[in-house]
Amino acid sequence: IVGCMDCTAPSATYTVVTDCDAMQYSVVVDIDTMGTDPVIDITNDNGVPPVPASATGSYTVGPFPAGSSTTITLVNDMNSLCNVHSAVLTNPLCPTILECGADPVTETYCYTNNDNHTWHWQCACGSPLSLEFLAGQIESASFDHLRIYDGPDNNSPILFDHTMTTQEDLTGMLLISTGSDIYMEMTCD
Numbered sequence: 391i392v393g394c395m396d397c398t399a400p401s402a403t404y405t406v407v408t409d410c411d412a413m414q415y416s417v418v419v420d421i422d423t424m425g426t427d428p429v430i431d432i433t434n435d436n437g438v439p440p441v442p443a444s445a446t447g448s449y450t451v452g453p454f455p456a457g458s459s460t461t462i463t464l465v466n467d468m469n470s471l472c473n474v475h476s477a478v479l480t481n482p483l484c485p486t487i488l489e490c491g492a493d494p495v496t497e498t499y500c501y502t503n504n505d506n507h508t509w510h511w512q513c514a515c516g517s518p519l520s521l522e523f524l525a526g527q528i529e530s531a532s533f534d535h536l537r538i539y540d541g542p543d544n545n546s547p548i549l550f551d552h553t554m555t556t557q558e559d560l561t562g563m564l565l566i567s568t569g570s571d572i573y574m575e576m577t578c579d
Contacts, residue, residue, distance in 0.1 A: 397472040400425035400464045408481045409453065415481035416452030417462055419443075425472055431465040440465075456481050482543055485512035485571065488519065496524070501534075506577045510542060513570040521572050523560040530555050534578040542571040 432441040466472035539546040
């Protein structure tokens with residue numbers, strides 16, 4: 391697309407606000423500058439009605455279903471070359487809350503071809519968590535990946551990273567977090 395830039399684009403930042411109790415999230419759009427359009431339509435690709443913005447400030451868009459992805463667009467009605475798109479936004483994975491003093495949770499998961507799955511466990515009382523594999527194997531890291539993080543997301547320090555170029559037996563592997571969260575992600579071909 392080639393066209394005349396007879397407009398100035400708006401600028402904004404985007405913050406995802408998670409509501410795990412309702413299994414949804416919203417996006418707070420903080421408009422720093424309006425650009426040349428006096429009323430910007432804040433639209434999305436997730437089916438929620440647009441929000442009009444006539445001044446700088448914070449506007450909330452949503453709610454969106456937990457686990458869905460959303461791209462926010464600041465629409466300049468006068469010239470689409472000045473539309474601004476956010477990155478693809480999604481809510482962080484809501485944790486499985488583990489109660490102190492309760493029996494440990496046992497989960498079973500058998501992955502399939504082209505599978506992607508994440509887990510997030512959190513201790514309600516703030517104590518460290520213990521994750522032990524009672525059984526299980528994962529194919530070579532050339533094809534399948536498993537990472538376990540010491541924290542609430544994949545920006546946390548790594549507790550375990552499957553790097554073996556052969557199948558790895560996970561049986562008996564024990565990992566202990568330093569805080570109250572463990573996050574795990576698996577992808578396979």
